[in-house]
Amino acid sequence: MKEELIKVTIDRPMGSGHPDYPDMIYPINYGYVKGIMAPDGEEQDAYVIGVDKPVHEYIGKLIAIIHRNDDIEEKWVVCAENVTFSKEEIEKLTYFQEQYYDSYIEMI
Numbered sequence: 001m002k003e004e005l006i007k008v009t010i011d012r013p014m015g016s017g018h019p020d021y022p023d024m025i026y027p028i029n030y031g032y033v034k035g036i037m038a039p040d041g042e043e044q045d046a047y048v049i050g051v052d053k054p055v056h057e058y059i060g061k062l063i064a065i066i067h068r069n070d071d072i073e074e075k076w077v078v079c080a081e082n083v084t085f086s087k088e089e090i091e092k093l094t095y096f097q098e099q100y101y102d103s104y105i106e107m108i
Contacts, residue, residue, distance in 0.1 A: 005059050008046045008078055009034055013054035027096055029055055039072045046076040049093050050083050062108050064090055069102040077105075 010031035018024040029048040036044040047066075048058045063085060064077040075098075077090055087105050091098070 006033055006062050006078055008048055008058045010056050015054055028093055044076055046078050047094050048078050049085060050079040064108055065106045066098060066103050067106060071101055
């Protein structure tokens, strides 16, 4: 069975600063999935990993969901179809932001 691909609109490209915390620079591309509403009432947030340059949109597969025990939000983790990442690699790549939350990774 072929995996469903997800289109992520990048609103915080790699190398950009967080809108509220400009000292936090995104080491990966970060955005949202249009039309999928998250528990916080906004469109679903997504980390895009495995891309080494800033992009404006990305189409890839969902490989994990980061659940936050102390926040209503959850983050999707998206990468290229033919690539895999371990839970430990995802933790390292998303640590820049997830370090502030009590979160855990559910692999898909």
